[in-house]
Amino acid sequence: MSTSKQHLGLQRYAAFLAICTLFVILIGATITSFQPPVPNVSVSSTIAAERVSMQQWHRISGFVVTALAIGLVVWLAAARKRGAARWLGWTALAVIILEVGLGESAAGQRLPDALAFAHALLAQVLFAAVTAVALCTGPAWDRDPELVEDRFSIRTMALIAPILVVAQVALGAAYRHKAMGVLTHIFGAFVVAVFVLLVGYLVVKQYPNHASLRTAAVALLSIAGLQVLLGFAAFVLRLLTDQVTPAVVIITVAHVVTGALTLAASVFLAIQVRRNIRAASPAWVEPRAKAVSS
Numbered sequence: 001m002s003t004s005k006q007h008l009g010l011q012r013y014a015a016f017l018a019i020c021t022l023f024v025i026l027i028g029a030t031i032t033s034f035q036p037p038v039p040n041v042s043v044s045s046t047i048a049a050e051r052v053s054m055q056q057w058h059r060i061s062g063f064v065v066t067a068l069a070i071g072l073v074v075w076l077a078a079a080r081k082r083g084a085a086r087w088l089g090w091t092a093l094a095v096i097i098l099e100v101g102l103g104e105s106a107a108g109q110r111l112p113d114a115l116a117f118a119h120a121l122l123a124q125v126l127f128a129a130v131t132a133v134a135l136c137t138g139p140a141w142d143r144d145p146e147l148v149e150d151r152f153s154i155r156t157m158a159l160i161a162p163i164l165v166v167a168q169v170a171l172g173a174a175y176r177h178k179a180m181g182v183l184t185h186i187f188g189a190f191v192v193a194v195f196v197l198l199v200g201y202l203v204v205k206q207y208p209n210h211a212s213l214r215t216a217a218v219a220l221l222s223i224a225g226l227q228v229l230l231g232f233a234a235f236v237l238r239l240l241t242d243q244v245t246p247a248v249v250i251i252t253v254a255h256v257v258t259g260a261l262t263l264a265a266s267v268f269l270a271i272q273v274r275r276n277i278r279a280a281s282p283a284w285v286e287p288r289a290k291a292v293s294s
Contacts, residue, residue, distance in 0.1 A: 007139045010075055014134035017068045017092075021127045022260060024065055027058040028123060029256035032176050033249040062100055065126075069096045072133065084271070085136040092129040095122050120173035124260045125166065131264040135271060145276045148213075151206045157199045158273035161220075162266040168192040169259050176256075182235070189231055196224045196266060203273065216272040220265040227262045230255040 034051040069092050076089045102119045135141070168188045175185045203217035234251045241248065 007079070007137060007142065010079055011134050011138040013068075013075060014072060014130060014137055017065065017072055018127060018130040018134055018264075020061065020065050020068060021123070021130055022257065024058065024061045025123050025127060025260050026253060026257050027054055027061060028120065029253040030054055030249065031058060032120070032256075033252040034244055062096075066096050066100050069093045069130075072130070076133075076137075079137075085133055088129050088133045088136065092126055092133065095126040095129065098122055099126065114179065116177040117170075117173050117179050120177065121166075121170050124169045124173075124263055127260045128162070128264045128267045132267050132271060135268060146210060146212065147276060147278050148207055148210060150277050150280045152202055154199070154202055154206065155273055155277050155279060157195075157202070158270045161196050161199050162263060162270050164192045164195055165263045165266045169263055172256070172259060182238075186231075186235065189228070193224060193228050196262075197221060200224070200269070203269070207277075210276065212272050212276055213269075216265070216269040220262070220269045223258060223261045223265045227255070227258045230258055 031051055031054045034054070073089045073093050076086050099119060099122050102115055102122075168185075171180070171185045171188045174180045175182055200217045200221040203213050204221070207213045230251060234248075234255045237245075237248050237251055
C-alpha cells in the first residue's frame with residue numbers, strides 16, 4: 001500500500017471514530033435530557049423505559065469507541081506517525097479509558113453529580129482530540145504549509161479560543177448535572193461567543209485567499225453561531241415548561257452536540273493557525289524603525 005493511501009485510510013478511520021464518539025455524546029445528552037429540570041417533577045413510564053434503553057446503548061457504544069480508539073493508537077504506531085497526531089491519539093485513548101471507568105463504576109446506578117460532570121466533559125474533549133487526529137493524519141498534512149505573517153496576535157488568540165470553549169463546555173456540563181445555576185453558563189456563553197466570533201472574523205478578514213485558514217474560520221463561525229441560537233432556544237424552552245417534552249429533548253441534545261462540534265472546530269482552527277501563520281518577525285519592524293530614525 002502506498003504512503004498516501006495509507007494516510008488516507010488512517011484519516012478515514014479517525015474520522016469514523018470521531019463520528020462514533022459524537023454518537024456516544026448524542027446518546028449521553030439524550031439520557032440527561034430525559035431528566036426533568038426540577039427534581040420533584042415526575043416523568044412518564046414511557047420516558048423512564050426509554051431512558052433505561054438509552055443507557056444500555058450508551059454503554060455498548062462506549063465499548064465500541066474504546067476498541068476503535070485502541071485500533072487508532074496501534075495504527076498510528078504502525079504508520080510511524082509522530083508529533084501531534086501520535087500524542088493526540090494517546091490522549092484520546094487515555095480519555096476513553098477514564099470515560100469507561102466512570103461509566104462502569106456507576107453501572108446500574110446514577111453517577112454522583114461531580115463524576116457525571118467529568119464524564120460529560122471528557123466526552124467532548126475526546127471528540128475534539130479524535131477530530132484533530134483526523135486532521136493531522138490526512139495526505140494534505142504532508143504538504144508544506146502556506147506560511148503567512150501573524151497579524152493582531154491571531155496565533156495567540158487562536159490558541160486561547162479552544163481553552164475558553166472547553167471552559168464553557170464545562171460550565172454547560174455542570175449546569176446539566178445540577179452542579180451550578182444557569183446564569184454562570186449564560187454569562188460564559190456570551191464571553192466565549194464574542195471571543196470566538198472575533199477570532200474567526202479576523203482570520204477571514206486578514207487571510208481571505210488562504211484556503212486552509214478560511215475554511216477553518218468559516219467552519220468555526222458557522223458552528224458557533226448555530227450553537228448560540230440553540231442555546232437561546234434551549235433556555236427559552238426551559239423557561240416555558242418544566243416537563244420533558246420532545247421539543248426540549250431535541251433542542252437540548254442539539255445544543256450539546258453542537259457544543260462538541262464547536263470545541264472541535266476551535267481546535268481545528270488553532271491547529272491550522274499555528275501551522276500556517278508564523279510569528280511576526282522583528283525583521284519586518286526594523287526597516288520602519290530605521291526609516292523613522294533617518
